[in-house]
Amino acid sequence: MSAVEQSTTTGRAAAPDRSAAADRGGAVDRSRTVAVVGTGTMGQGIAQVALVAGHPVRLCDAVPGRAARAAEAIGARLERLVAKGRMTAGERDAARARLRPAALAELSDAALVVEAVVERLPAKQELLRELEGIVAEDALLATNTSSLSVTAVAGALRHPGRLVGMHFFNPAPLLPLVEIVSGSATDESAAESARATAEAWGKTPVRCADLPGFIVNRIARPFYAEAFAIHEDRAADPATIDAVLRECGAFRMGPFELTDLIGQDVNEAVTHSVWEAFFRNVKFTPSLAQRRLVEAGLLGVKSGRGWYDHTPGAERPAPRTAEPADPPAYVVAQGGPGPAAGLLDLIDESGVPLRRERGDDGTRLVLPGGGHLVAAGGRRPGEYRNTVCFDLALDYRTATRIALAASPDTPERTLREAIGLFQALGKKVSVIGDVPGMIVARTVVMLIDLAADAVAKGVATEEDIDTAMRLGVNYPVGPLEWNRRLPRGYARGVLGELHERMPGGRYAPGLALLRRSSSGSSADDAEGADA
Numbered sequence: 327m328s329a330v331e332q333s334t335t336t337g338r339a340a341a342p343d344r345s346a347a348a349d350r351g352g353a354v355d356r357s358r359t360v361a362v363v364g365t366g367t368m369g370q371g372i373a374q375v376a377l378v379a380g381h382p383v384r385l386c387d388a389v390p391g392r393a394a395r396a397a398e399a400i401g402a403r404l405e406r407l408v409a410k411g412r413m414t415a416g417e418r419d420a421a422r423a424r425l426r427p428a429a430l431a432e433l434s435d436a437a438l439v440v441e442a443v444v445e446r447l448p449a450k451q452e453l454l455r456e457l458e459g460i461v462a463e464d465a466l467l468a469t470n471t472s473s474l475s476v477t478a479v480a481g482a483l484r485h486p487g488r489l490v491g492m493h494f495f496n497p498a499p500l501l502p503l504v505e506i507v508s509g510s511a512t513d514e515s516a517a518e519s520a521r522a523t524a525e526a527w528g529k530t531p532v533r534c535a536d537l538p539g540f541i542v543n544r545i546a547r548p549f550y551a552e553a554f555a556i557h558e559d560r561a562a563d564p565a566t567i568d569a570v571l572r573e574c575g576a577f578r579m580g581p582f583e584l585t586d587l588i589g590q591d592v593n594e595a596v597t598h599s600v601w602e603a604f605f606r607n608v609k610f611t612p613s614l615a616q617r618r619l620v621e622a623g624l625l626g627v628k629s630g631r632g633w634y635d636h637t638p639g640a641e642r643p644a645p646r647t648a649e650p651a652d653p654p655a656y657v658v659a660q661g662g663p664g665p666a667a668g669l670l671d672l673i674d675e676s677g678v679p680l681r682r683e684r685g686d687d688g689t690r691l692v693l694p695g696g697g698h699l700v701a702a703g704g705r706r707p708g709e710y711r712n713t714v715c716f717d718l719a720l721d722y723r724t725a726t727r728i729a730l731a732a733s734p735d736t737p738e739r740t741l742r743e744a745i746g747l748f749q750a751l752g753k754k755v756s757v758i759g760d761v762p763g764m765i766v767a768r769t770v771v772m773l774i775d776l777a778a779d780a781v782a783k784g785v786a787t788e789e790d791i792d793t794a795m796r797l798g799v800n801y802p803v804g805p806l807e808w809n810r811r812l813p814r815g816y817a818r819g820v821l822g823e824l825h826e827r828m829p830g831g832r833y834a835p836g837l838a839l840l841r842r843s844s845s846g847s848s849a850d851d852a853e854g855a856d857a
Contacts, residue, residue, distance in 0.1 A: 351515040353522035354466065356380035358437035363387070363430070363453060365396035368470060369442035371498030374400050376438075377421050378413075378499070379527040384428040384436065393427035400425060403499070434460050438523065440492060442470040450474065451482035458483055466519055468492040472543060473599045476509035476536040487513035490520045493540060494529075495798050502530045503797040509536045530797055532790035538603030541786050542798040543596055545805065547610050548772035550593065553581040554613035556768070561759035562646070562729075564633045569645035570756055573727035575766040576720040576802035582633040586626030590619045590633075608831045609776065645727075648755040651746035653678050658692040660684075665767075665812055666701045669722045676750045691747075697740025699747070702767040704823025704833075707731040708760040714744040718767035720802055720811075727754040729765050762827045763820060771817040771824075773805040775836050781806070782838035818843045 354360065360376040361384040362369050369385075377383045377400065385393040401422055407413040413421075433439060439457055443449055454467060461467070467489045469479050480486035491507025504524040508517045517533065524531040534541050553567050562570070568580020585593040594616050601610040619625070619632060626632030634642060656679040659670050666689045673680045691699035698713045707715045710733045717729035728748045732741050745755045758765065777791050786794070792804020809817055817839060824833035835843075 351518050351522075353526040354381070354437045354519065356526075358382075359384060359433075359435050361386060361428070361433045361436040361439040363433075363439060363441045363457070364443035365393050366442065368494065368496055368498060369440075370396050370400055371496065372440055372442060372470065372494055373425070374403060374499050375494075375527050375529070377425055378404075380424075382424045384426060384433055386428050386430050386433065397425055397427055430456065431460060433457070434462070436461055436465055438466045438468065440468045440470055445471060445473055447474055447478055450479050454479065454489065455482050458485065464488070466490065466516055466523075468520060470494055472540075473596060475538075475603075476507045477511065480509050480511055486511035488516050490516045491536065491540070492520050492524065495542075501797070502528075503542075503794060504529045504531045505540045505542065505794065505798075506531045506533050507536050507540055508533070512536075530793060532786060532794045534786040534790065534794075535784055537780075537783065537785050539596075539600040541780065541791055541794040543600060544785070545773060545776045545780060545791065545795060546799050547597055547600060548776065549577075549769060549799070550581045550585060550597065550616075551611070551613060552763075552769045552772055553765070554615050556758075556761055556765060557582075558613070558615050559759070559761055561731075561761035562756070562765065563643070565643040566645040566729075566756050566758065567765055569727055570717065570729045570758075570765045571769065573754070574717055574719045574725045574729060575769070576724070578800035578802075585616070586632035586634055586636065588626070589628055590616060590625045594620050609772075611832065646756050646758075647727075648730075648745045648749075648757055651742045651749060653746040653750035654743040655679070655694050656681065657747065658683060660690045660692060662689065664689045664701050665718055665816055666716075666722060667811075672722060672751050673747070678747065678750055693740055693743040693747075695737065695739040695743055697736060697743065699744050702764040702820075704763050704768075704771075704820040704825075704827065706760050706762050706827065708733045712736055712740055714741055715764060716744070716748070717764040718770060720766075720808070722751075725753060727756060729756045729758050731758050731760060731764060734760070762824050767820060768824065770805070770808055771820045772833075774809045774817040775821060775839050777805040778809075778838040778842065779836040782836075782841070815843050 356379065360381040362373040363386045365385050365387040373383050373385055385396050387393040404413060404418045404421055408415055408418050439461060441450060441453055443453060450469060457467060469476060469489065469491055470493060471479060471491060472493055476491040480489040483489060489509065490512050493505040493507060495501040495503050506517055506521045521531045521533060532541060538544060556562055556567060557564060564582035568582050571577045571580045594612060597612045601612055604610055623629055624631050627636050630637045657673055659680060659682045689701060693699065696712065700713055700715055702715050702717050712735065714730050714732045714736060719725040730744055748755050780786060780791055781788055788806045792807050795801045795804045818835045821833050821835040
């Protein structure tokens with residue numbers, strides 16, 4: 327995802343022999359040359375992927391000596407693969423023999439050229455214009471841009487149909503996802519060739535349209551934005567929010583620790599780019615708190631401090647965790663399972679006496695002191711009386727932590743009974759402030775809304791969107807799969823309640839979600855009413 331070091335172009339070569347063109351529409355044959363222009367971190371990673379797949383690979387960079395140093399760095403990584411038993415010495419030697427630095431004018435035999443230069447439109451356009459005069463007419467050109475319009479990048483070409491986006495994720499040799507992006511002028515055969523080539527390289531390609539952020543960078547924005555907003559509202563500290571999203575939502579990393587790893591400047595720049603590209607749509611509004619970190623130079627791991635202190639010997643703050651409490655003497659469950667499917671079975675298994683009663687859909691647990699436990703929605707916990715809200719979990723059985731929030735008038739007994747109940751189920755408990763949607767529920771319904779909108783606007787299919795979010799940013803399930811696991815209309819309902827309490831448009835349910843809910847079909851139907 328990250329931009330790489332700048333690379334420009336060299337002089338124009340004489341017209342090449344155009345007889346050995348790539349078979350457009352299928353994967354580039356392993357005997358054909360793949361060239362990578364721009365040898366920063368991402369360029370080296372892409373080159374290594376093509377090299378290990380069996381291609382002759384040419385590295386090109388405008389800075390003298392940089393391509394040669396990149397070749398040495400790739401060779402060192404191949405050596406480490408041999409040491410780990412992932413490559414034989416013979417395969418290493420053969421790969422090294424296929425790799426060499428080259429000048430731009432020496433790329434005439436390349437069947438595929440991937441540019442991985444600086445994320446500036448004029449630089450990419452200038453490079454690709456020059457490449458167009460060097461490579462064969464049917465050679466495939468690809469841009470690894472993560473933030474620019476593929477259509478705009480191709481706009482400078484005489485034959486824009488040959489250019490396609492191939493957005494790898496960093497580190498390219500390890501992460502399986504590649505977004506194959508079709509610009510407005512991209513030929514279908516070019517996009518299909520790029521898809522087939524990525525697949526032949528052992529990657530998982532997903533096809534998408536050339537709209538801001540493509541799939542991952544578009545849909546992932548709320549994962550960061552909602553956490554930052556909850557923190558700005560002083561409902562929870564970063565360590566607690568991270569822990570709840572990891573241990574209750576089953577996300578691999580929390581947003582604060584993840585942006586510290588990515589770099590606050592890099593993450594904020596992507597958010598700002600998507601926000602600007604969508605004409606400052608409020609659903610993508612950047613975080614002021616993150617902006618202040620960037621302005622202060624607190625960029626995360628690379629600067630030694632961001633949301634957390636990463637200096638040697640520094641201790642990570644612990645999430646807020648409730649002290650042990652006694653479980654309630656019994657629990658009365660009123661209503662259907664709602665979004666908390668499986669929770670009642672856990673209570674049964676815990677040994678806490680449970681009595682089930684009929685009621686409206688959605689579980690309401692009545693505690694011995696007369697207080698209630700209800701699943702998170704879009705309302706503030708403070709709007710209830712003598713009530714504790716519990717957050718959404720991907721799977722209540724495997725979750726190891728749950729977030730609770732109480733209304734201000736909730737007696738201490740009710741809160742202690744709620745804490746004790748979840749502790750009896752084997753969960754750590756984090757009590758957070760009075761915030762609409764809590765943490766996991768608010769984040770997930772925003773992800774679902776943007777994913778449904780992307781399907782409706784033709785960005786990608788449901789399957790490719792869920793695949794991209796699982797493989798590109800390590801979500802436990804894709805947002806649309808999560809939606810299928812929730813009760814019909816849950817996401818729309820929570821967003822509607824959030825919008826009432828925080829008007830302005832950010833939480834207004836998108837048209838795609840409203841159409842799904844009003845169609846009479848399940849909100850989880852694949853592409854349902856939006857098709």
